[in-house]
Amino acid sequence: MKISFLRTGTLVKRYKRFLADITFATGETVTAHCANTGAMRGLNQPGATVWLSYHNNPKRKLAWSWELIELPTATGGVAMASINTARANALVREALEAGVISELAGGSHIRPEVKVGDARLDFELQVDHCHCFVEVKQVTLLEENGIGYFPDAVSVRGLKHLNTLATLARHGKRAVLLFCVAHTGINEVRPAAHIDPAYAKGLKDAIQSGVEVLAYRCRIDAREKQAEIALASALKVVVE
Structure with a gap:
């Protein structure tokens, strides 16, 4: 982008x-x-x-x-x-189309803003002839030692998305939470239990239900009068 x-x-x-x-x-x-x-x-x-x-x-x-x-x-x-969270979904879509996200490589028929129950998830696509639902969250909170945290405030909406993904996974659907790490100083992502313990617990429960959790860091190249941003490399997600 x-x-x-x-x-x-x-x-x-x-x-x-x-x-x-x-x-x-x-x-x-x-x-x-x-x-x-x-x-x-x-x-x-x-x-x-x-x-x-x-x-x-x-x-x-x-x-x-x-x-x-x-x-x-x-x-x-x-x-x-x-800081522009409105760009996260466009960055992820570019990465999906370019095959940058190896876990979702080969995905086709990408459909944005998919209504599931009383929630709306960011993407639905086909991967290996199976439907896959993806919710994107932008991570920018860096606290220490290259560790990034999500969320940076209590997120009732984020927890709702987690629960929706977990329900899909329990019904045999492929459900993915993708952290779009838009801070080049972050090397690892963790749930911010010290900020939103309910979300941290919800993330653990979602993983136990079969939700996949991925994190990809953005490359940000800012020059005079123009910048280029793209998802570039996978990062580790640590859920204690």
């Missing part, structure tokens, strides 16, 4: 969930759209360098959108993270 018309700035603050003030090197401050409804724990770092995309659309209230943030790592390096 390529994102064009990028410009860097310094994050001043994120507020009212969907708004963020960013100051450019020229001294100009703009208000950008923040396409992330979550707590953004670990990402809301005033003073950090951020990347914005520009949209010349008269129907938009805000021309700028906050896309990426640069964050320091424990080893003294810099990691990149995507």
Whole structure:
């Protein structure tokens, strides 16, 4: 996935969930759209360098959108993270079509936003002539030693999706939870039991029911005026 018309700035603050003030090197401050409804724990770092995309659309209230943030790592390096959760499904679809996700390679007839009971899952596809249901969750919370956690706040909706996947698995369907790790500093994914113990328990129960849990990290290459993001490599999921 390529994102064009990028410009860097310094994050001043994120507020009212969907708004963020960013100051450019020229001294100009703009208000950008923040396409992330979550707590953004670990990402809301005033003073950090951020990347914005520009949209010349008269129907938009805000021309700028906050896309990426640069964050320091424990080893003294810099990691990149995507804050735009609206891009996660498109990234996964690209990876499915390109065969990047080896566990789902060869999948066809990809159908997004599939209603199952009273829930809606992100994808349904055919793999080896079998129906497979996939729910995508973006992971960006890095706490220590390269360990990423999900969720970053209590997620009733996330637990509902887990229960839906578990029900499918118990009825003989292939059900997959896919963590789209959009933080280059994360090397391993774990459920955030210290934040949402109900979700952590629900994940264990879902696995026992037959739900497969995968994690793939994004490669993020940000350059002047353009960035490229793609799912690149599998990561270990640790459920204690």
